[in-house]
Amino acid sequence: xxxxxxxxxxxxxxxxxxxxxxxxxxxxxxxxxxxxxxxxxxxxxxxxxxxxxxxxxxxxxxxxxxxxxxxxxxxxxxxxxxxxxxxxxxxxxxxxxxxxxxxxxxxxxxxxxxxxxxxxxxxxxxxxxxxxxxxxxxxxxxxxxxxxxxxxxxxxxxxxxxxxxxxxxxxxxxxxxxxxxxxxxxxxxxxxxxxxxxxxxxxxxxxxxxxxxxxxxxxxxxxxxxxxxxxxxxxxxxxxxxxxxxxxxxxxxxxxxxxxxxxxxxxxxxxxxxxxxxxxxxxxxxxxxxxxxxxxxxxxxxxxxxxxxxxxxxxxxxxxxxxxxxxxxxxxxxxxxxx
Amino acid sequence: xxxxxxxxxxxxxxxxxxxxxxxxxxxxxxxxxxxxxxxxxxxxxxxxxxxxxxxxxxxxxxxxxxxxxxxxxxxxxxxxxxxxxxxxxxxxxxxxxxxxxxxxxxxxxxxxxxxxxxxxxxxxxxxxxxxxxxxxxxxxxxxxxxxxxxxxxxxxxxxxxxxxxxxxxxxxxxxxxxxxxxxxxxxxxxxxxxxxxxxxxxxxxxxxxxxxxxxxxxxxxxxxxxxxxxxxxxxxxxxxxxxxxxxxxxxxxxxxxxxxxxxxxxxxxxxxxxxxxxxxxxxxxxxxxxxxxxxxxxxxxxxxxx
Numbered sequence: 001x002x003x004x005x006x007x008x009x010x011x012x013x014x015x016x017x018x019x020x021x022x023x024x025x026x027x028x029x030x031x032x033x034x035x036x037x038x039x040x041x042x043x044x045x046x047x048x049x050x051x052x053x054x055x056x057x058x059x060x061x062x063x064x065x066x067x068x069x070x071x072x073x074x075x076x077x078x079x080x081x082x083x084x085x086x087x088x089x090x091x092x093x094x095x096x097x098x099x100x101x102x103x104x105x106x107x108x109x110x111x112x113x114x115x116x117x118x119x120x121x122x123x124x125x126x127x128x129x130x131x132x133x134x135x136x137x138x139x140x141x142x143x144x145x146x147x148x149x150x151x152x153x154x155x156x157x158x159x160x161x162x163x164x165x166x167x168x169x170x171x172x173x174x175x176x177x178x179x180x181x182x183x184x185x186x187x188x189x190x191x192x193x194x195x196x197x198x199x200x201x202x203x204x205x206x207x208x209x210x211x212x213x214x215x216x217x218x219x220x221x222x223x224x225x226x227x228x229x230x231x232x233x234x235x236x237x238x239x240x241x242x243x244x245x246x247x248x249x250x251x252x253x254x255x256x257x258x259x260x261x262x263x264x265x266x267x268x269x270x271x272x273x274x275x276x277x278x279x280x281x282x283x284x285x286x287x288x289x290x291x292x293x294x295x296x297x298x299x300x301x302x303x304x305x306x307x308x309x310x311x312x313x314x315x316x317x318x319x320x321x322x323x324x325x326x327x328x329x330x331x332x333x334x335x336x337x338x339x
Numbered sequence: 340x341x342x343x344x345x346x347x348x349x350x351x352x353x354x355x356x357x358x359x360x361x362x363x364x365x366x367x368x369x370x371x372x373x374x375x376x377x378x379x380x381x382x383x384x385x386x387x388x389x390x391x392x393x394x395x396x397x398x399x400x401x402x403x404x405x406x407x408x409x410x411x412x413x414x415x416x417x418x419x420x421x422x423x424x425x426x427x428x429x430x431x432x433x434x435x436x437x438x439x440x441x442x443x444x445x446x447x448x449x450x451x452x453x454x455x456x457x458x459x460x461x462x463x464x465x466x467x468x469x470x471x472x473x474x475x476x477x478x479x480x481x482x483x484x485x486x487x488x489x490x491x492x493x494x495x496x497x498x499x500x501x502x503x504x505x506x507x508x509x510x511x512x513x514x515x516x517x518x519x520x521x522x523x524x525x526x527x528x529x530x531x532x533x534x535x536x537x538x539x540x541x542x543x544x545x546x547x548x549x550x551x552x553x554x555x556x557x558x559x560x561x562x563x564x565x566x567x568x569x570x571x572x573x574x575x576x577x578x579x580x581x582x583x584x585x586x587x588x589x590x591x592x593x594x595x596x597x598x599x600x601x602x603x604x605x606x607x608x609x610x611x612x613x614x615x616x617x618x619x620x621x622x623x624x625x626x627x628x629x630x631x632x633x634x635x636x637x638x639x640x641x642x643x644x645x
Contacts (some may be wrong), residue, residue: 081450137634138588140400140452141578145627148575152624263456276449308471311464318457322447 071236079212079278091244091258105167125237212278346585386554398590399451411555416475441544466567524591
């Protein structure tokens with residue numbers, strides 16, 4: 001709204017090198033991490049399962065949110081109203097198409113299925129970015145409409161009313177554990193530093209931030225906007241597709257597989273301290289956000305509020321999260337203006 | 340663009356086109372009773388489109404209107420019959436809740452889409468808490484108003500006109516209407532004149548809430564019951580109706596007559612879809628494509644004009 005309240009570049013010359021993950025002095029996700037610890041403690045105390053087992057259970061489903069959260073983070077960082085609302089539809093469609101392509105379920109079949117679902121993600125990402133660039137329509141409307149069309153395609157694919165069963169080979173592959181931690185959590189752990197480098201050290205990552213902070217300044221600086229937007233939506237599409245197809249192995253195939261991830265993917269990013277207006281993103285923040293939401297949902301389930309209570313809780317949570325994020329932003333500004 | 344007339348003509352052309360197709364499929368659509376039947380279902384969408392128009396004019400997008408109408412429907416069907424005063428107060432409280440949503444969007448500087456998305460969960464949750472299963476009844480006065488048969492012109496047409504005329508006067512002839520449009524096309528310009536953005540959002544979201552409640556009453560009259568989730572598709576339909584009716588996502592444009600004509604066009608288009616046996620599951624996707632199509636067409640027209 002107000003141009004002046006754009007955040008400064010992470011590579012602010014006054015503070016030397018840009019932080020790789022986040023600057024600990026700003027600690028955008030600190031509040032959220034404290035919230036995670038509190039929730040973890042409460043849940044561990046109520047559920048009588050032990051602290052480690054609670055976190056392990058949370059991680060086993062938070063990793064799906066983490067994967068889509070990373071993609072959403074890149075898109076939101078573009079600013080200018082960029083939010084990917086097609087994520088839930090991509091998850092469902094890629095899961096349905098990918099599992100169908102796995103057929104009998106031999107190792108090659110499973111790999112082909114994974115490739116097919118990644119292909120779905122690439123297609124949707126390209127359509128999103130292409131429509132945004134060519135039609136000059138608000139990204140929200142484009143991703144909303146593209147999501148609806150993808151939903152319809154998923155519906156056509158399952159018009160017989162029967163879902164293909166997920167091959168057991170794929171299910172066991174997704175539930176492999178090393179050192180007591182699930183393979184998908186390892187994937188997220190491995191992906192995080194890579195994404196950190198991409199966001200903070202590559203031309204692409206810096207371009208995303210530059211566009212998010214000030215589009216016209218980025219243009220004058222020679223940032224290739226079109227290419228950057230395409231890559232951001234591609235990454236978001238591919239991660240959503242992977243998350244979707246793996247979620248099918250974890251929770252079974254269904255048309256509304258991705259539905260809960262519409263709001264939570266945005267919330268995880270914002271909770272982590274990335275700015276909804278774009279231009280600032282933190283990878284470690286997405287971890288904080290995803291864990292916070294995962295534990296919050298588990299708490300709501302333990303509290304047994306029923307569906308209406310869950311909906312109201314989620315809605316109120318978003319407003320609360322954005323309130324905190326806004327307060328944090330104002331605090332940072334004040335600290336900066338005082339030197 | 341100086342006048343709204345080109346926008347109204349575009350929406351009028353769209354409405355007439357779709358109406359002709361509908362009449363081509365089913366001649367009885369054009370009769371008094373047929374008009375009454377087809378247009379009565381348009382009434383909630385007309386109110387929803389009007390509500391959406393007041394949000395789009397200030398450059399925001401509201402994706403909670405469908406669930407809000409569902410909630411107003413639930414409140415009306417639950418509380419208006421046993422205690423009219425209490426019911427009316429609750430409906431006013433709903434408008435206040437809509438204004439609060441606008442305030443939060445302004446104060447937390449969040450995109451309107453995200454704020455309304457979060458609010459839609461709250462509307463849906465409260466609606467489901469009131470009516471997990473469809474139920475409730477409409478008050479008698481609402482039903483008799485709705486079923487009245489005025490001579491020559493069916494009631495729904497009169498009701499749609501009643502929605503469009505005062506809003507047109509408000510948007511075109513009052514200071515507040517001009518300020519809303521001005522705020523929508525350039526918030527910084529109105530800020531220079533000392534107009535508070537918070538006040539503009541309060542007015543816009545308040546009016547949107549009023550038309551949302553009107554939409555909820557219309558749904559209650561049509562179904563004579565409450566079903567909070569069945570109004571959800573109205574969100575997308577309302578956005579499409581407002582855009583077909585001449586609104587711009589960038590803000591600054593509000594054409595009430597266009598929005599009503601857009602609602603007629605979009606609603607009849609979904610009726611035609613059922614004539615050609617497109618399953619209702621695909622309705623959302625088709626409306627999404629209509630929306631993208633309208634926007635693409637407008638962009639092409641603008642490019643040719645230049």
